[in-house]
Amino acid sequence: MEFYEVIRTRRSVRSYKPDPVPEDVLRRVLDAARIAPSGSNRQPWKFVVVRDPEVKRRLAEACDGQMFIAEAPLVIVACGFNIHYNRGRYMGDYSMLVDVAIAFTHLILAARAEGLGTCWIGSFDNEKVKKILGIPDNVNVVAITPLGYPRSPDVFREPGLRKSLEEIVCIDKFY
Numbered sequence: 001m002e003f004y005e006v007i008r009t010r011r012s013v014r015s016y017k018p019d020p021v022p023e024d025v026l027r028r029v030l031d032a033a034r035i036a037p038s039g040s041n042r043q044p045w046k047f048v049v050v051r052d053p054e055v056k057r058r059l060a061e062a063c064d065g066q067m068f069i070a071e072a073p074l075v076i077v078a079c080g081f082n083i084h085y086n087r088g089r090y091m092g093d094y095s096m097l098v099d100v101a102i103a104f105t106h107l108i109l110a111a112r113a114e115g116l117g118t119c120w121i122g123s124f125d126n127e128k129v130k131k132i133l134g135i136p137d138n139v140n141v142v143a144i145t146p147l148g149y150p151r152s153p154d155v156f157r158e159p160g161l162r163k164s165l166e167e168i169v170c171i172d173k174f175y
């Protein structure tokens with residue numbers, strides 16, 4: 001699938017078929033995250049693939065009860081290591097969040113290219129999710145997504161309301 005079509009037609013999918021995701025497809029999608037860039041190439045991430053229906057249900061509850069998450073055959077939980085960064089002054093310890101967000105974006109776009117739906121979930125209880133998955137103290141949950149085939153194929157359409165380029169781009173200075 002052509003790159004610009006992938007990014008134009010990726011949508012948040014909130015209803016899924018129960019059909020399984022083939023192993024080779026899942027592997028390609030995870031590999032897209034694996035090869036993402038990161039500050040100093042530290043790759044401070046780990047991705048938990050959840051298949052167990054009961055674990056998915058508990059995760060969906062920990063995502064403020066967004067139960068559609070458990071409908072998908074898989075849920076991916078993107079975790080980041082709380083590394084102390086002493087290079088690249090600007091983001092410092094927050095660069096883990098930037099790194100994991102980049103990798104997760106790779107994953108989400110690769111999923112779209114494979115005809116799979118995702119929905120970036122940012123509304124979750126970090127401590128609850130950590131407990132459910134046995135995530136250690138030095139790691140935090142950054143993002144979660146269900147992964148599966150959308151119930152409606154029409155969901156992959158052009159984006160809805162977005163700011164215009166004129167509103168978000170300025171030349172030579174901020175205005």
Ligand SMILES: Cc1cc2nc3c(=O)[nH]c(=O)nc-3n(C[C@H](O)[C@H](O)[C@H](O)COP(=O)(O)O)c2cc1C
Pocket residue numbers: 010011012013014066119120121122123124159160
């Ligand atoms: C950081 C972040 C957190 C989000 N959290 C949630 C969430 O908890 N639940 C949800 O249904 N959608 C969530 N979304 C999806 C946004 O609502 C969605 O991306 C936005 O409305 C644009 O729609 P689109 O993804 O279909 O283009 C989140 C998206 C991002 C990037």
